[in-house]
Amino acid sequence: MKPAPFKLYVPEDEQEILALLHEYGTEARILAGGQSLVPLMNMRILQPQVLISLNRCAALSYLNEQGGGYAIGARTRQAELEDSERVAQRLPLVSAAMPYVGVRASRNCGTVCGSLAHADPLAELPSVAAALEATFEIASVRGRREVSADEFYLSALSNCLEPDEMLRQVWIPKAGSDSKSVFLEVSNRAHGFAVAGLALSVDIDAGGVCRKARLAAMGLSETTLRLRPAEKLLEGKVLTEELVEEASAVSTEATAPYQDIHADREYRRRVAGVLVKRALLNCSETVN
Amino acid sequence: MNEISDWTLIGKSVPRREDAYLLRGQGKYLDDLPVPQNTMHLGFVCSPYAHAKIAGVDASRAKALPGVIDVLTGADFSDDILPFAPDIQIDGYRRVERLVIAVDKVRFVGEYVAVILADSPYIAQDAIELVDVDYDPLPAVSGIEEALKGDAPVLFDSLGDNMVFESHFETEGFEEQFDSADLVLEEEFRLGRVTGLPIEPRGCLAVIDEVADTYTLWTPTQIPHQVRTAIADHLQMPESSVRVVTPVVGGGFGTKCHVFPDELVAVALVRRYRRAVKWVQDRREQLLSDPHAREHLHRIKVAVNRDGVIQAIKLNLMTNSGAYANYPFSCTLEATGAARMLPGPYRIRNYKYDVVSALTNTCPTGAYRGTGQPSCFLAMEGMMDRIGRTLDIDPADVRRRNVVNPDQFPYVNVVGVRYDTGSYLQSLDRVVELSGYDEFRARQPRDRLIDGKYRGIGICNYTEVSGTGAPGWRVRGFAKMPGFDSARVVVEPDGRASVFLSQADAGQGHLTAFAQVAADRLGLEYADVRVFEGDTAKTPFGTGTFASRGSVVGGGSIIRCCDKLIAKIKRIAGVILQADPADLVLGGGCVHRAGAPGNSLTMEQVAETAYSMNNIPLPEGEDHGLEATDYYDPPMVTLANGTHIAQVAVDPDDGRIEIENYTLVHDCGRVINPMIVKGQIHGGTVQGIGEALMEEIVYDSDGQHLNANLLDYVIPLAMDIPDMRIDHIETPSIDTVGGIKGTGECGVTGAVPAIANAVCDALAGIGVNIRSVPLRPSFILEQIENARREAAG
Amino acid sequence: MSLNDLISRLFADPGDAGKKPSQAAAPERLDNHRVNVKLTVNGTVYEREVEARYLLADFLRHELGLKGTHIGCEQGVCGACTVLIDGRTARACLQFAAALEGAEITTVEGIAGDGPLHPIQQAFHENHAVQCGYCTSGFLLTTIEFLKRNPDPTREQVREALVNNVCRCTGYLNIVDAVEAAAVKMRDRTLDAGGEPS
Numbered sequence A: 001m002k003p004a005p006f007k008l009y010v011p012e013d014e015q016e017i018l019a020l021l022h023e024y025g026t027e028a029r030i031l032a033g034g035q036s037l038v039p040l041m042n043m044r045i046l047q048p049q050v051l052i053s054l055n056r057c058a059a060l061s062y063l064n065e066q067g068g069g070y071a072i073g074a075r076t077r078q079a080e081l082e083d084s085e086r087v088a089q090r091l092p093l094v095s096a097a098m099p100y101v102g103v104r105a106s107r108n109c110g111t112v113c114g115s116l117a118h119a120d121p122l123a124e125l126p127s128v129a130a131a132l133e134a135t136f137e138i139a140s141v142r143g144r145r146e147v148s149a150d151e152f153y154l155s156a157l158s159n160c161l162e163p164d165e166m167l168r169q170v171w172i173p174k175a176g177s178d179s180k181s182v183f184l185e186v187s188n189r190a191h192g193f194a195v196a197g198l199a200l201s202v203d204i205d206a207g208g209v210c211r212k213a214r215l216a217a218m219g220l221s222e223t224t225l226r227l228r229p230a231e232k233l234l235e236g237k238v239l240t241e242e243l244v245e246e247a248s249a250v251s252t253e254a255t256a257p258y259q260d261i262h263a264d265r266e267y268r269r270r271v272a273g274v275l276v277k278r279a280l281l282n283c284s285e286t287v288n
Numbered sequence B: 001m002n003e004i005s006d007w008t009l010i011g012k013s014v015p016r017r018e019d020a021y022l023l024r025g026q027g028k029y030l031d032d033l034p035v036p037q038n039t040m041h042l043g044f045v046c047s048p049y050a051h052a053k054i055a056g057v058d059a060s061r062a063k064a065l066p067g068v069i070d071v072l073t074g075a076d077f078s079d080d081i082l083p084f085a086p087d088i089q090i091d092g093y094r095r096v097e098r099l100v101i102a103v104d105k106v107r108f109v110g111e112y113v114a115v116i117l118a119d120s121p122y123i124a125q126d127a128i129e130l131v132d133v134d135y136d137p138l139p140a141v142s143g144i145e146e147a148l149k150g151d152a153p154v155l156f157d158s159l160g161d162n163m164v165f166e167s168h169f170e171t172e173g174f175e176e177q178f179d180s181a182d183l184v185l186e187e188e189f190r191l192g193r194v195t196g197l198p199i200e201p202r203g204c205l206a207v208i209d210e211v212a213d214t215y216t217l218w219t220p221t222q223i224p225h226q227v228r229t230a231i232a233d234h235l236q237m238p239e240s241s242v243r244v245v246t247p248v249v250g251g252g253f254g255t256k257c258h259v260f261p262d263e264l265v266a267v268a269l270v271r272r273y274r275r276a277v278k279w280v281q282d283r284r285e286q287l288l289s290d291p292h293a294r295e296h297l298h299r300i301k302v303a304v305n306r307d308g309v310i311q312a313i314k315l316n317l318m319t320n321s322g323a324y325a326n327y328p329f330s331c332t333l334e335a336t337g338a339a340r341m342l343p344g345p346y347r348i349r350n351y352k353y354d355v356v357s358a359l360t361n362t363c364p365t366g367a368y369r370g371t372g373q374p375s376c377f378l379a380m381e382g383m384m385d386r387i388g389r390t391l392d393i394d395p396a397d398v399r400r401r402n403v404v405n406p407d408q409f410p411y412v413n414v415v416g417v418r419y420d421t422g423s424y425l426q427s428l429d430r431v432v433e434l435s436g437y438d439e440f441r442a443r444q445p446r447d448r449l450i451d452g453k454y455r456g457i458g459i460c461n462y463t464e465v466s467g468t469g470a471p472g473w474r475v476r477g478f479a480k481m482p483g484f485d486s487a488r489v490v491v492e493p494d495g496r497a498s499v500f501l502s503q504a505d506a507g508q509g510h511l512t513a514f515a516q517v518a519a520d521r522l523g524l525e526y527a528d529v530r531v532f533e534g535d536t537a538k539t540p541f542g543t544g545t546f547a548s549r550g551s552v553v554g555g556g557s558i559i560r561c562c563d564k565l566i567a568k569i570k571r572i573a574g575v576i577l578q579a580d581p582a583d584l585v586l587g588g589g590c591v592h593r594a595g596a597p598g599n600s601l602t603m604e605q606v607a608e609t610a611y612s613m614n615n616i617p618l619p620e621g622e623d624h625g626l627e628a629t630d631y632y633d634p635p636m637v638t639l640a641n642g643t644h645i646a647q648v649a650v651d652p653d654d655g656r657i658e659i660e661n662y663t664l665v666h667d668c669g670r671v672i673n674p675m676i677v678k679g680q681i682h683g684g685t686v687q688g689i690g691e692a693l694m695e696e697i698v699y700d701s702d703g704q705h706l707n708a709n710l711l712d713y714v715i716p717l718a719m720d721i722p723d724m725r726i727d728h729i730e731t732p733s734i735d736t737v738g739g740i741k742g743t744g745e746c747g748v749t750g751a752v753p754a755i756a757n758a759v760c761d762a763l764a765g766i767g768v769n770i771r772s773v774p775l776r777p778s779f780i781l782e783q784i785e786n787a788r789r790e791a792a793g
Numbered sequence C: 001m002s003l004n005d006l007i008s009r010l011f012a013d014p015g016d017a018g019k020k021p022s023q024a025a026a027p028e029r030l031d032n033h034r035v036n037v038k039l040t041v042n043g044t045v046y047e048r049e050v051e052a053r054y055l056l057a058d059f060l061r062h063e064l065g066l067k068g069t070h071i072g073c074e075q076g077v078c079g080a081c082t083v084l085i086d087g088r089t090a091r092a093c094l095q096f097a098a099a100l101e102g103a104e105i106t107t108v109e110g111i112a113g114d115g116p117l118h119p120i121q122q123a124f125h126e127n128h129a130v131q132c133g134y135c136t137s138g139f140l141l142t143t144i145e146f147l148k149r150n151p152d153p154t155r156e157q158v159r160e161a162l163v164n165n166v167c168r169c170t171g172y173l174n175i176v177d178a179v180e181a182a183a184v185k186m187r188d189r190t191l192d193a194g195g196e197p198s
Helices: A014-027 A037-042 A078-082 A085-090 A092-100 A104-109 A112-118 A124-131 A228-234 A241-254 A265-287 B121-128 B174-179 B224-235 B261-273 B283-289 B332-341 B373-391 B395-402 B424-435 B437-451 B470-474 B510-522 B550-577 B603-610 B674-693 B746-764 B777-791 C003-010 C014-019 C056-063 C119-126 C136-149 C155-164 C173-192
Strands: A007-009 A028-031 A050-053 A063-066 A069-073 A135-140 A143-148 A153-155 A166-173 A179-187 A194-204 A210-218 B040-046 B052-058 B068-073 B112-118 B132-137 B163-170 B183-195 B203-209 B214-218 B242-245 B277-280 B292-304 B310-322 B351-359 B454-466 B485-491 B497-501 B529-532 B584-587 B590-593 B596-602 B627-632 B638-650 B657-667 B725-728 C034-041 C044-051 C082-085 C088-091 C104-106
Touching (some): A014 A135, A069 A112, A078 A104, A078 A112, A179 A265, A241 A265, B040 B121, B068 B121, B112 B121, B174 B310, B261 B277, B292 B332, B310 B332, B332 B351, B332 B454, B373 B454, B395 B454, B424 B454, B497 B510, B510 B550, B550 B590, B550 B596, B550 B627, B596 B603, B657 B746, B674 B746, B674 C173, B746 B777, C088 C136, C136 C155, C136 C173, C155 C173
Parallel strands (some): A028 A050, B657 B725
Antiparallel strands (some): A069 A166, A135 A143, B052 B132, B163 B351, B183 B292, B485 B497, C034 C044, C082 C104
16 A cells, blocks of 8 residues: 655645646646545556645645635644634634534644635535535636635535636635534544534524524535525524424435445434534524 | 362552553553564555445556655565465455455455555655556445345355355254244344454554564464464465564454464565565554444244243344455354354254355455354343243242252253353352342333333343363364464573463453463462563563453463473472372472472572572482473363343433443453452443443445444543452362363343343333344434334234 | 445445445546645655555555554544644544645654653653554544643543543553643643743
């Protein structure tokens, strides 16, 4: 189990990275944290001809307050968000999800953008980004463009990046003062390798009315899945127990889950409803 | 026998001396050994098919790669290595042979098809991809029951079908006894396929000693002497021309107590090329082709009377052999182990078993910690609970009514196994008290109201086969399994001692524990005794370390050997001290008259005399030197015992199981080092938690291995493990030297049934019947849902 | 997602890819790209020319002879190869040495050097948190990083931190005990040193 040969570039600025991507296209892969890529290379499932390491491109490592949210650069490690007081205050859903993302050693190396771009249906961060309506900023020598999570994810392990593009940053809006968020997942053991999960962010006003609800589930589809029927149901209403039950029920119906050796479709479908219920009850408890 | 009193070191939690180098990263495991220049690195081309004819192998692209020395196929070894098979002599067993590198046909995913010799491991991996093998896929079969059907694909044409082993046993007048009981309960229990998964994968380094014309094979094995014998047998070379050495070994768990095709290949290659050969296994290869275990199906019928006393048991057991017979055990190891040990701590007098093992297109099965026992006690202890539920008797009481009582020892069980001593009732009563079992039962109905979770409690009362001697192996058909182990103890010229033992440590702490035994026996300081193992050139022949035999047979060998040596020490000292040797005792590094420590000789003085390094002449008729070798073949088996109680909460919403309380009482006779014993219990219990709740190797119906990686073969982490309450009872064996019983496998043996029973107990009220492992959340939820649907009609 | 599923998603013919993972997409061989790299390991600066694909774990073990970093899975799961890169735990099997120009790496050999055992090592010894020892280096480095971030952890926090590594021998409980004991030793040491964390 050793990787096949490849050519390594460790460029120092973004222009150089984009130029290399332009030159090599599908033959190249960005090596950000490598926590998903390198195991696949060690097993020779992936054999890129060229790797472009971000290690020396310090300019892409940032966590900047910007336009009512935070911009997170392509080389920003997950652990930097995990350890950040600002993130805990302003991006509580990101903070809550972080301990579930791999393990500490993988978060020290793995980048936020790298995990987002890998598009594993059982990864936490894509659902967090979807629930927070993050903006994905994509760059190439041809210029920059911005897409939403919906547009970014195509299917399992597949995103909308063209061969010469990279995900250069993700922008996540700050949580408002009325905002509550919850991250939950279930696994076959206490930690790691989730079979399903849920990222939830709701705004609840002083009167207890849910003004905005964003629910994104993992493991329930080939990509992260926004639970729109539940969102629609919740918005504009007070979070009562009945409403929570109803939102849970429509979430169970709405899904056409992913299935593998760890859990079947039926389990994931049922657990989706359970997680929605738990997350909403958790929010209404915080409200009351 | 050998009643031992006034031990000063045995029974103490002496900190481990191994830690000194392991904690600094200085342990020399296989991949850490220095290698000779020009060492060739091996890579194995593995079959991606479960069942296929090999139409051809084209290695030309691989051979053209710079750094590749050669590529060999199975045909290249047909003159070097005999077909590989263990020597199993038991009725109903059909011999199957494996070519170490497949020639015409592959029978499981991961089987070796070709071997690369390269300058580096990286190049070897590159070359693997460049070997073009032309396979003609054949229909494959992976399940036991499917394999035994008439139309199943047959693995070995010469056999005609896939039945590889069957065994039957029946007590006299069985049917009559079975039919006359008040009622019969029956159930089906299944265990998933699991594996030992040591964190260090295997590997080997074969080097040549040109001067002596011998070969040294370094391999992380639990059975160095058996590896050497297997190599000599199958490579047709003198046993004396091969030396097998174990480096520091990174965990064994039974996985490393087999002899492997790659070990034979490595020695054949070093012999052929006269260049060192090294191979380090990777995790994928380890999960694909190192022995798997379990995958058992029990159909059990228990004839029981209204008082809860069992009158007769009928067992039908099916096990999955996989594609071949692992050396030296074959599939019979778990099959006969489970069937023979099923009566466990209970007075079962009428017993019938029928065991069948099937060949399938899966990795061969073999030993893994617990061997047969987590399996048979899942069935047996599951039936104890079912008797209780059916007859409305508390499950703990059902067990009390059936156990071998304290006044019945020694007891010979229904298949002829002697239980010399034991604490079956005491350990059950103690753990019931410690765990708060009765209090839990009293509050159990109310507990559900707390948070909607179903709570249950499960017991496993078990015996643990340990220290199996030659009679125990012969009765199960293992014709070439020695059974004994041996020690050579040397008091060196400086009066300090070296112990050379036929065993091989894989993390158990032998260098510490056995030094305690020898130091105690010889009356030396602990620091003055060193233990050496795992080298066929340094240590006398023996069986190895597996099946909970280390402490029993290793400890026993050392005690016997020390006693032989002590006799000589006393003879020499007797002449010098002008005392009757019978009056002399050893202690504090000296020899002196009992009760008169003033007039003493130091061990060093005795040794100087023995080695002719002073002016005191050696007594007439004594040989020089101060050493002895002795062998210990223990009785058929000695049985440790214990009881585990698990209390669990099952969340009916997500199907997750939480172990809220775990208590166990364990009795392994005389304890050498309590700290080490506790470590063995922890480790085994956690492997049992893994087997009960999450671990399973999955094959699809075509024999594709679906989780040969650590992302998908899910094992427990620290967050999965509850704190455990552990208590010990010490009931020394009266049959083994030193009264020692084994302890390696108790944890997994107790945990799997205790947890399954606890989950079953939690869910029995809503009509869910738990009778298989692993109990993953999706499975639990499915069971709950099925029960609800059934209840709703 | 399970690896088998992942393979089937990555390749056009899922049946074929699933069945023949080892033969999937073997490209023509590239010339081995070699890279010059300079990095610091346990305080010593090393400059070496290495193959681009050479894993840090292999570099430490076979290039520098620091064999206390053990390889257990090369999939980033078991944690036996855990080292510190710039003070933070990382899987040495998932890093390419050539991409680590300027990094400061600590391996198990760097914890105590030739001196007396570090308090964490001492705690592992006293609590019998070592059996076969193969996973131990990784656990020690995980503990170093963890206690630096959280010098006074609860038992549950210790368990959470230890999911960084897999152990198959000890059943974890003695390691949890050892980390708790180490935390106490480290706090005592800090107090002895006049309150300055070392």
